[in-house]
Amino acid sequence: QSALTQAASVTGSPGQxxxxxxxxxxxxxxxxxxxxxxxxxxxxxPRLIIYDVNSRPSGVSSRFSGSKSxxxxxxxxxxxxxxxxxxYYCSSFARSxxxxxxGTGTQVTVL
Amino acid sequence: xxxxxQSGAEVKRPGASVTISCVTSGFTFTxxxxxxxRQAHGQGPEWVxxxxxxxxxxxxxxxxxxxxxxxxxxxxxxVHMELRSLTSEDTAIYYCATQINRWGSxxxxxxxxxxxxxxxxxxxxx
Numbered sequence: 001q002s003a004l005t006q007a008a009s010v011t012g013s014p015g016q017x018x019x020x021x022x023x024x025x026x027x028x029x030x031x032x033x034x035x036x037x038x039x040x041x042x043x044x045x046p047r048l049i050i051y052d053v054n055s056r057p058s059g060v061s062s063r064f065s066g067s068k069s070x071x072x073x074x075x076x077x078x079x080x081x082x083x084x085x086x087x088y089y090c091s092s093f094a095r096s097x098x099x100x101x102x103g104t105g106t107q108v109t110v111l
Numbered sequence: 112x113x114x115x116x117q118s119g120a121e122v123k124r125p126g127a128s129v130t131i132s133c134v135t136s137g138f139t140f141t142x143x144x145x146x147x148x149r150q151a152h153g154q155g156p157e158w159v160x161x162x163x164x165x166x167x168x169x170x171x172x173x174x175x176x177x178x179x180x181x182x183x184x185x186x187x188x189x190v191h192m193e194l195r196s197l198t199s200e201d202t203a204i205y206y207c208a209t210q211i212n213r214w215g216s217x218x219x220x221x222x223x224x225x226x227x228x229x230x231x232x233x234x235x236x237x
Contacts (some may be wrong), residue, residue: 001172001173003155003157006155032217034215034217036224038156038221038224040181045206045208045227045228045229045230046156046206046224047225047227048214048223048224048225051214051215051222051223052214052215052216052217055173055214055215057212057225071211089155089156091156091223092234093217093221095169096173098158099146099158099161099217099219099220099221100146100148100156100158100171100221100223101158102148102155102156102157102158103155104155105154105155
């Protein structure tokens with residue numbers, strides 16, 4: 001099972017909105033609405049911020065939102081803040097039965 | 112509160128085996144799948160496998176099948192992961208993780224991972 005593909009980096013200024021894309025196949029992202037997104041700060045474990053494409057766990061800011069079209073999932077961050085600077089990973093259930101196929105990661109930099 | 116506390120860093124020679132432990136607390140151990148995920152430096156996470164502590168049933172990623180064994184000890188609410196025949200490509204941080212809140216509708220073992228251990232660095236070097 002190959003990793004999902006993400007752009008290596010995205011940069012934005014405070015207050016701006018950015019979008020991170022996650023490209024999969026019709027065996028994972030395209031086949032199921034079970035896409036999750038994780039935020040990871042350096043030296044820390046990943047933190048769940050989106051599940052089932054566009055739902056947020058309690059306690060996660062509404063500035064984070066998710067969507068999906070075909071084999072591509074997206075994470076949008078609005079009102080960018082310094083604390084949003086982190087690595088972001090998508091994840092999907094896969095037809096092979098693997099519960100979590102992860103993306104290659106996108107580093108978000110807040111200028 | 113939910114806690115997953117992992118054993119400490121390991122340094123191994125190529126060809127050796129490593130066993131990492133994950134001591135859990137704050138939830139009913141036998142009610143939730145426990146997963147292992149690893150992350151090489153600068154790379155995305157990679158799912159390794161999981162166990163359901165109730166019956167001890169396991170499922171592993173194809174990449175690791177035959178080389179990894181996950182076990183549990185219900186008396187201590189601990190999960191162990193043994194990885195054998197280590198190579199330099201196994202150098203990574205290994206995390207245990209679970210799905211306490213069962214967010215969403217995926218079900219079974221594919222709920223998203225909402226609680227993670229602190230990670231155990233494993234270095235394989237000659």
